[in-house]
Amino acid sequence: SQQGEEDPQALSIQEGENATMNCSYKTSINNLQWYRQNSGRGLVHLILIRSNEREKHSGRLRVTLDTSKKSSSLLITASRAADTASYFCATGASSASKIIFGSGTRLSIRP
Amino acid sequence: DTGVSQNPRHKITKRGQNVTFRCDPISEHNRLYWYRQTLGQGPEFLTYFQNEAQLEKSRLLSDRFSAERPKGSFSTLEIQRTEQGDSAMYLCASSLGVKQGSDQPQHFGDGTRLSIL
Numbered sequence: 432s433q434q435g436e437e438d439p440q441a442l443s444i445q446e447g448e449n450a451t452m453n454c455s456y457k458t459s460i461n462n463l464q465w466y467r468q469n470s471g472r473g474l475v476h477l478i479l480i481r482s483n484e485r486e487k488h489s490g491r492l493r494v495t496l497d498t499s500k501k502s503s504s505l506l507i508t509a510s511r512a513a514d515t516a517s518y519f520c521a522t523g524a525s526s527a528s529k530i531i532f533g534s535g536t537r538l539s540i541r542p
Numbered sequence: 543d544t545g546v547s548q549n550p551r552h553k554i555t556k557r558g559q560n561v562t563f564r565c566d567p568i569s570e571h572n573r574l575y576w577y578r579q580t581l582g583q584g585p586e587f588l589t590y591f592q593n594e595a596q597l598e599k600s601r602l603l604s605d606r607f608s609a610e611r612p613k614g615s616f617s618t619l620e621i622q623r624t625e626q627g628d629s630a631m632y633l634c635a636s637s638l639g640v641k642q643g644s645d646q647p648q649h650f651g652d653g654t655r656l657s658i659l
Contacts, residue, residue, distance in 0.1 A: 435584075462645045473546070473633055473650030474585065481645065519584045523644025528573065529598060530644050532584035 435463075435520045435533025443539040450507040452536040454520035455500075461525035463496055463503050468517045468535075477505075477518075507538075515540045544568070546651035548634050554657045555624060562620045563654045567636030574617050575648060576609055577633040585633055591617060592639065621656075629658045 438453045454463070462481045466474040480487045480496045480503065487494045493506040507514055517537050521530040547566040555561055567574050572593050577585035588607070589599045593614040606624075611617040621628055632655075635648040 464647065466650075471652075473652045474635075474648075476647035476649070479645065479647060521584075525644075527598075528592070528639055528644050529575065529587050529590055530648070531587065532577075534582070534584050 435522055435531065437518070437520060437533045437536040439536060440534070441537045441539070443541060444510060445541050446510055446512060448510055450510050450514070450538055450540075452505045452518050452538070454503045454505070454533055456503075456520075456522050456533075457501065458522075459524065460498070460522045462523045463494075464521045464523070464530060465492075465494060465503075465505050466519045466521060466532075468519065470516075474519065510538075510540050512540050512542055514538060546634055546636055546649050548632075548651035548654050550654055551652065552655050552657075554659065556659050557624055557626060559624055560620065560622045561624060561656060562618055563632055563634075563656075565617045565619070565634030565636075565651060567616070567634070568649055569615075571636035571638050571649070572614070573637045573639045573646075574611055575635040575637075576617070576619050577635065579631040579633055579653070580629075588619075624656075624658050626658045629656055631655050 435456045464479045465477045468474045491508045496503045517535045519535045521532045523530040549564045575590045576588040579585045591611040606622045609619045631653045633653045635650045637646040637648045
């Protein structure tokens, strides 16, 4: 079963625009992670935010976490063609060593 | 860092046959995870090892699936008597875990794509 649900399922934007993806989850978490997957490849870890953090930045990525709403967002600024990929959120509990992935957002960047 | 390596990249087999996949994690990583991913979905957790011990197995994993990590390094995932529903991408990931918890990034291989005829 998958805990996270990403929204939207698919997103198409013009190169240079910002892309925002949302993730909602159901149970209490210790951390939330975002991963990227290019077609036919494995997942690449992007950023991890802990339950006591509200916002985190890494390069062109900005992640927010609202534990009261059980939701997170990933913002990619100044998008590039190379950002075309699927993006997944994954949640982890403090009592477990595994993470549970959502169903992902497919992002397409138009040149 | 040579990354996580999975072999084979593709496997095509007839229904009812047994298949085995191999995963070589990043050498210093003590945790190893197996996932299954179908088209348009996120990875679904199958099982995980801490060193050579298999600590958790998904309830979704039938008795036809077995995984091993005999020396705490590489791992194998075997599927016996394959069915068409087993067609999927099988992903392996590794991480470095000091204590119980999920707050270490996982490093993924490029997966083995299984097609059942």
